[in-house]
Amino acid sequence: MIYSGYVNRLVSELAALPGIGEKSAQRLAFHMINMPPEKVKRLADTMIEARSRVKYCSGCYTLTDAEICPVCSNPSRDHSVIMVVEDTRDMAAYEKTGKYTGVYHVLHGAIAPMLGVGPGDIKIKELVTRCSGDDPVSEVILATNSSIEGETTAMYISKLIKPLGVKVTRIASGVPVGGDLEYIDEITLTRALDGRTEV
């Protein structure tokens, strides 16, 4: 390759990140090389700092820079309702709605045997501990993704939690708002039909 060794190294490091292919990595690398040096330094420092400062919330295992995240430490939230999500971004998506007043439990993944991710690799054990602890839990809302892995994980968790006498619910699956029926897959359409409610 004609690029300088430094550029090649940067391209291959960037291409190792998720969702960044060889071409995007090249574009990013050349962009960085043309950026003011102090901006490159700032980006590099931000990466290192975020990596070292951010850790799991001791309550819900979301990523936070405090011992306890803002949701878990908020006394006006309903701590007896736990929404189980796959990752921090899903939690952020529900927080954006402003409609959920309970707390969360972040699994950091979903059971995916094909990828070698078993129940022990995500924060399921910690969820069971929360549900069988001293603080009363009235409901566990399973908000894992509507994918095979998400459904498997939801099923697995419900089998573990139900025997503890906790109500377990699953978020509704159906046609997204604004969705055009013509472009929606059959499984979603079937789910929407099964889950129909009286108007």
Added chain:
Amino acid sequence: MIYSGYVNRLVSELAALPGIGEKSAQRLAFHMINMPPEKVKRLADTMIEARSRVKYCSGCYTLTDAEICPVCSNPSRDHSVIMVVEDTRDMAAYEKTGKYTGVYHVLHGAIAPMLGVGPGDIKIKELVTRCSGDDPVSEVILATNSSIEGETTAMYISKLIKPLGVKVTRIASGVPVGGDLEYIDEITLTRALDGRTEV
């Protein structure tokens, strides 16, 4: 936003990079936070090092870590033929073909009045200097992109270089190999027709 301040800062810095939107930046940020710290450190160091070590080749202005790039310093290349490209990636693309034996001139952009990029903002003056210098130049091949900006730049350069008595050529424009006529725009089809050659 619910994310930690460190995550937010990292997301916004990443989202400022070209081709990375808010969602990709979030995914990248969370990936980095879950990476082993030494890998984050290595990526950060690589960025800073590449930025500080890589500079313009004194011959063709490509990005290199030596004073003169491997192409310019290769005595078996034809130094009298100069291919003008918009950036180092375009040069790399032609180098990959292995069919070009001349040297290059990297403009680092194209004339784009709408974006405020004038002829003085890219390495055109340097090209004129090369063409009017002591080393004989027999041909300048304009290999800027086939976009409005690329065409404008090619036109502009040809008007500057031709009076110096240098042969100026433009790479062919037409249907790409493997291209399906059905999906190719009319301008390309017209160009392909205009540029037809006898078989």
